[in-house]
Amino acid sequence: MRYLPKSPVERQDMLAAIGKKSIDELFSSIPEKYRLREALKIPGPYSETEVIQYFKERAAENAAGYTSFLGAGVYNHLRSVVTDTIIQRGEFLTSYTPYQAEISQGTLQAIFEFQTLMCQLTGQDVANASMYDGSTATTEAVLMAERLTGRRRVLVARSVHPEYRDVLKTYAKNSGLHIEEIPFTKSGTVDVKALQSALKDDVAAVVAQSPNFFGVIETYAPLAETAHAAGAMFVVAIAEGVSLGLLRPPAEADIVAMEAQSFGLPPSYGGPFAGVIAARERYVRQMPGRLAGQTTDSEGHRGFVLTLATREQHIRREKATSNICTNQALCALAATVHLTLLGKEGLREMAEQNLSKAQFALSELAKIPGVRRTFDSPFFNEFTVELPRSVKIVNSHLLREKIVGPLALGTPYPELTKHALVCVTETTPRPEIERFAGALKRALEQPV
């Protein structure tokens, strides 16, 4: 087997050195009756060529060759080949969690740079080394607010990503947290009046997303003021990080939970991505996950270490702030390299292109009879439209023209049947937007 660096003779020699006659003797502590006597029934062994062949065949059964207008928490953005070149270096790819600081300075400094970039983006003071994704980051932000306030009720906007809310509910079920949802207005934003009447002095956190699941940009100030007036923490979830190149950061938030997929990570059928938690400095000791900090060595050189580990499970066990151990380090590195490549101007320009393309797409779709925009609020690169017929049927027509249509909203939001969430990024060429509009028009004209 090509991955195993031993010849049969070497194996025999090593066994002899240990004083064993056969490999079986090394497993003598496993009672005979529990030892497998037959070979495992799994395919292989495959040569490298066959492994590639298998996955190429699977790839061909997927959506290659289609133009997609899906976003909803997973976005297609331009990625430089430099990012992948860096994260495929063995020194990053095949290294462990940087507990041994002296031979992990590369990873540690990169994490420190990641934390800095995340603070700059979100307008917060401190950010951690990464969480699994936006959904678990949001959940951990809520759990953090619970620890900080000692309160148990949580008010979550219904305009927060449905899957983020699902994950929060799974974690909350056994933590004694009560999750209540706050409706959205006709403009697609959080209903502040409903929020005010639900808020009491037992609320740990108010959670809103911006741009929210409908692509609509929320105004933070009234939400923060309302939450803070009741002594609750204001948690902001961000699913589309590129928006921060153009949008004011959630500086009013106490904790920000972000998905970093938009920063150089491919959609990859849903993962791996990277979650981010950023917060005010005074809350750092209740943060989950790893933190890299700057320090000096015994000769006074600047260096970096994992720090404040007394929050973490390997030290505090059942008293830890979270059970997270392995995070999404390599994805966070990809985001760091990607954002460094884009830089201040590149990120702003990318964000502006998203805005322009989405505006253009909306204007094209709005020309189609019967297509109506759902909400009239400002949006970034996603918007919702109401169609005169079932989104599912329309999308099946679009598929025939090699277009993966917008996301149907009827399942997560029964009141929005016939509404669809359209996403357009800088990667969508104008002719494809026009082709989509044309195909949509034809689909709506088809007899039922």
Next chain:
Amino acid sequence: MKDKIKKASRHVSQNEGLIFEKSSPGKRAFELPPLDVPAAEPAKSLGSHHRREGVEGFPEVSEIEVLRHFTRLSTWNHAIDLGMYPLGSCTMKYNPRVNEFVARLEGIATEHPYQPQELSQGCLKILRLLEKCLLEITGMDALTLQPAAGAQGELTGLLLIRAYLQKQGNPRKKVLIPDSAHGTNPATAVIAGYEVENIKSGAQGQVDVEGLRMLVNDDVAALMITNPSTLGIYEQRLPEIAEILHARGALLYMDGANMNALAGITRPGDLGVDVMHLNLHKTFSTPHGGGGPGAGPVAMKKILEPFRPVPILVEKEGGRLALEPIRPDSIGRVKAFSSNFGVLVRALAYILAYGPGVRQATEDAVLNANYIRKHLEGVYDLPYSLPSMHEVVFSDAIQKRNGVNTMDIAKRLIDYGFHPYTTAFPLIVPGALMIEPTESESREECDLFIDAMRSIAEEAATQPEIVKTAPHTTRVRRLDEVGAARKPVLRWNPAAPRSTAAD
């Protein structure tokens, strides 16, 4: 100081600053294609109160500077690609490069989780085949691939147990956890809503079965056990432990972190285990990447199947695969968008390369651990003498006499070109040296490691100072961790003065 030399001659010791310190307005490393639609006016379309003028402090550098910056940083890391990484419990094995290649294929990396399932059959087939392989390796009945890492797998497993017990009328109160367990076990039990009761290991480092019999009552939901234990010792009486739990209606959770000792040799499902997680970034070779991403699939017996997290992968008529979002008894969703799919792709690529030969990898891993044990026994104290599986745990008791502890030995190992073993874990061994070579090390590499460890033992006896002040060859010396925690500096700040050494 202006006249101080900025760069040292050796690449590895170059004083590479933070990327923010290289920034100068107007430089850029990435250019977008020109916009092909009319440019929107942000102030007009967003409203001026939503708008920001670029991200304050963001770096402005060129492409060569970015590439060189991160390449230089990379040279300050140890990595499997450079040499042995004998971290016990972490299973730092070779990460095959073909796995990286296939995870990046067009049609794999490019797929959106919400695209129609008829256009996702390739992805779903990958998930299906991986499920089948992992079920065969574990001997369990059902599986979820959703959890993003081992700790999330643990949580998923405990939530399954809780939902199952709840369905019977009472979720119960406690989870029993041996004192040798990973820290994630107790931390997870608390999130699942359980009290933790730590149980003392027996004299030989195994679960004290008689003691356990006394502890298990109707309040106990489950026992979380690691097999082989974190001492690298196989829990011989696991089936009996399962019977004790089952007799009182409790379940047996197995932490699969050490599955690299068992794959192809024995199956947890045959040993009475009800639910377990696997760390694909350990046993199944997906890269650790400096701390993740991982994946923590959970395998279970039939009784727990109805409670699996949604969406559930199902086979429809004609072999078509689908993800079903609704199951009445499901514990819910533990992660958005189904899974760390790209990690699962790599794990399947690994399994396919071996096929049933996974067994050979396990055998070699156990052979390497025992070979190292044989050659270091007596040189280092072996607190528990039962046979070792994939890892061996020594203590620093002998070296302590000269004031040298496990951390000192670990740091000195760096000077010999190795990553340290796991230090000071498991907690039941004071001054532990936990060594896991994995199957990826040749005899030659094992011999080099043994030589280094023997040489350090000799240094500890004859010139302990050199060990206590190690490492001597790294870019930085021992770092002030106490200072880092006392006054945390967790981000670069343009206002803060730069340290003298970086200037």
